Amino acid sequence: MILVTGGAGFIGANFVIDWLAQSDERVVTLDKLTYAGNLGNLSPVRDDARHVFVRGDIGDRALAERLLAEYRPRAIVNFAAETHVDRSIHGPAAFIATNVVGTFELLDAARAHFAALPEPERARFRFLHVSTDEVFGSLGPHDAGFSETTAYAPNSPYSASKAAADHLVRAYHHTYGVPVLTTNCSNNYGPRQFPEKLIPLMIHNALAGNPLPVYGDGGNVRDWLYVGDHCAAIRAVLERGRPGETYNIGGNAEMTNLEVVNALCRVLALQRPGRDYAAQINFVRDRPGHDRRYAIDPTKIRAEIGWAPRETFESGLAQTVRWYLDNSAWLAAVTSGEYKKWVSLNYATEDA
Ligand code: NAD
Ligand code: DAU
Numbered sequence: 001m002i003l004v005t006g007g008a009g010f011i012g013a014n015f016v017i018d019w020l021a022q023s024d025e026r027v028v029t030l031d032k033l034t035y036a037g038n039l040g041n042l043s044p045v046r047d048d049a050r051h052v053f054v055r056g057d058i059g060d061r062a063l064a065e066r067l068l069a070e071y072r073p074r075a076i077v078n079f080a081a082e083t084h085v086d087r088s089i090h091g092p093a094a095f096i097a098t099n100v101v102g103t104f105e106l107l108d109a110a111r112a113h114f115a116a117l118p119e120p121e122r123a124r125f126r127f128l129h130v131s132t133d134e135v136f137g138s139l140g141p142h143d144a145g146f147s148e149t150t151a152y153a154p155n156s157p158y159s160a161s162k163a164a165a166d167h168l169v170r171a172y173h174h175t176y177g178v179p180v181l182t183t184n185c186s187n188n189y190g191p192r193q194f195p196e197k198l199i200p201l202m203i204h205n206a207l208a209g210n211p212l213p214v215y216g217d218g219g220n221v222r223d224w225l226y227v228g229d230h231c232a233a234i235r236a237v238l239e240r241g242r243p244g245e246t247y248n249i250g251g252n253a254e255m256t257n258l259e260v261v262n263a264l265c266r267v268l269a270l271q272r273p274g275r276d277y278a279a280q281i282n283f284v285r286d287r288p289g290h291d292r293r294y295a296i297d298p299t300k301i302r303a304e305i306g307w308a309p310r311e312t313f314e315s316g317l318a319q320t321v322r323w324y325l326d327n328s329a330w331l332a333a334v335t336s337g338e339y340k341k342w343v344s345l346n347y348a349t350e351d352a
Pocket of ligand 1: 006035
């Protein structure tokens with residue numbers, strides 16, 4: 001069995017669904033169900049006897065100890081986090097609580113559990129920590145992509161909190177010998193992503209006939225990866241990664257935000273014709289401290305693990321738009337209530 005934290009969120013849910021489709025190994029999902037967590041994301045495995053869902057906080061030490069003792073997972077895959085950069089600017093405290101203190105509590109429970117494990121369970125045990133390329137800071141236009149030896153230089157409260165967690169994970173290997181693996185991935189997109197992030201936000205606004213708010217000049221660059229490819233990379237690192245190592249994961253798909261939004265408008269025009277979506281593009285006030293460019297050098301994961309993305313940006317985007325069009329009830333459910341408050345806070349009228 002494996003323990004997956006944050007498995008009701010975007011990447012975690014895709015990971016659990018893919019895992020159970022490809023393996024008979026059971027999964028226990030631990031998720032606090034914050035605004036970003038949604039049991040509807042796990043609906044494909046709702047009646048699967050191999051899956052157990054537990055609502056709870058990774059920072060709840062007693063709960064983590066109970067789950068480890070009861071289920072004896074051979075691995076913990078830690079997705080649970082506060083993840084939205086703009087929210088970390090408006091309210092950083094939750095990012096420190098979950099991403100730093102929560103990861104610490106989970107890691108420390110894993111350390112105690114690992115120390116008491118008999119062989120051969122001990123030799124098999126892994127703690128895989130899912131992190132981000134944002135810990136490396138911002139690249140210039142001609143810089144090489146982030147490699148595993150790039151110095152950490154986080155610029156937002158979100159990336160600083162993820163960097164802090166990464167350092168704790170590293171230290172637990174160095175000091176206590178906990179068999180950790182860390183992955184630092186670029187921007188994901190795909191089904192079940194909360195519509196506060198660029199691509200689903202733009203799909204939601206485009207379909208609703210609302211402005212498509214591009215920050216600044218739209219020239220910031222991200223390296224886009226389809227979520228199914230990220231999940232495959234994590235599975236491969238879990239099986240073949242060397243304890244104590246970090247692996248960067250990227251999509252070989254660098255694009256400016258304006259290129260992404262225009263590509264999305266073209267896909268929408270094909271799949272839901274009838275509107276000039278690009279005419280809805282609206283340049284708004286920039287994000288404070290907005291990192292200009294991220295890019296991943298995937299040499300290590302390709303050479304050592306044998307992983308490479310299967311989807312192109314075009315194929316992944318077409319599948320993503322199709323999913324959102326086919327799942328309008330999901331979109332309507334997650335864009336009610338609290339979501340509206342967030343939109344009015346972050347996209348105040350002076351921005352538009
Ligand atoms: P998400 O915001 O969609 O989901 C996060 C999940 O964690 C939610 O289900 C939420 O309820 C849960 N959660 C939050 N706080 C918790 C706590 N204290 N205890 C238990 N559960 C808690 O996030 P995502 O986009 O799926 O990201 C998952 C992980 O991948 C994060 O660690 C993130 O930093 C990392 N990551 C994301 C991306 C991306 O592009 N989305 C890229 C690289 C890395
Ligand atoms: O790089 C990995 C990271 O990617 C993950 O660690 C984060 O959890 C994830 O949220 C994502 O961070 P970004 O800040 O890059 O993603 P976001 O979707 O918020 O924004 C992508 C780009 O689009 C960024 O340059 C900001 C811009 N943007 C975003 C929003 C929400 C806009 O122009 N308009 C918007 O309304």
